């Protein structure tokens with residue numbers, strides 16, 4: 001099994017580490033495990049990537065740019081914001097270490113241009129072998145009801161209309177039914193849930209189509225430049241909540257990293273995101289219970305088994321006492337389940353610079369307990 005390492009180099013204008021520090025950390029993790037790619041971003045410091053890239057290439061490791069697409073867009077570029085079906089701007093509800101999770105409109109050609117221009121301006125000459133597209137989604141219940149009912153700006157309203165959904169009807173249906181809008185007929189572990197109300201159901205399906213259309217354009221742009229395209233995706237079971245339908249969106253991917261985060265109490269954490277549905281629609285019927293155990297992990301691996309691109313499920317290995325209470329046993333359990341499935345590899349997320357000690361990983365990709 002091969003490994004992808006993920007490193008957060010800093011926000012656009014900040015830089016957290018020197019190339020030497022990163023190289024030394026990769027070296028300490030690399031003894032005995034086969035590293036395939038390194039995902040790093042999104043500080044705009046070109047010299048970091050030039051230095052790191054030449055070291056990685058000397059070792060036969062690919063370097064991919066970690067690029068957020070529909071959130072964390074540089075505010076000075078004034079991207080077209082996301083709006084909800086109630087006509088309001090979607091709030092940025094929380095920040096994690098400076099990340100805003102403030103989402104912009106996926107249908108906006110201008111927003112897609114910002115992504116492409118950002119790449120050209122800061123990263124095109126840095127030796128990247130590919131891009132890793134993050135935040136290719138709509139907002140979740142993280143921004144409450146407003147988040148789940150976005151984006152429905154003027155452009156998105158038209159896109160919904162062309163696909164047969166009037167967002168004014170969605171608003172009326174929610175206002176009439178409240179929690180019952182989300183009544184569930186079935187919620188399989190691949191996340192393609194069916195709601196009792198056909199219009200409510202169609203809303204979620206079209207939202208996925210709109211996200212996939214936008215991703216097709218952006219991924220196509222990078223592929224036309226000869227770059228590999230990787231994708232950061234919600235775990236299957238919660239993917240429909242953010243407009244990610246695996247069979248659709250993965251058509252444009254060379255590889256995917258489903259975020260199988262069972263210990264993350266922050267956006268994209270599986271239990272965290274599902275609990276937000278409970279919180280925002282407590283009276284909705286038919287909801288399921290998710291146990292964050294290894295049997296559950298296997299349902300998620302099973303759900304991606306037939307997706308026809310390379311699969312490197314992501315496991316969080318960084319540690320934070322409040323947000324990400326990982327431990328070596330958890331990591332060992334997760335990696336061994338992935339190994340059983342025979343996928344191309346696993347991604348060690350989401351910042352190997354924040355792993356407490358390199359002892360988390362050892363020879364053969366197995367983790368030491370202590």
Ligand SMILES: [Zn+2]
Pocket residue numbers: 081082083105106107108151152153154155156157
């Ligand atoms: Zn929009």
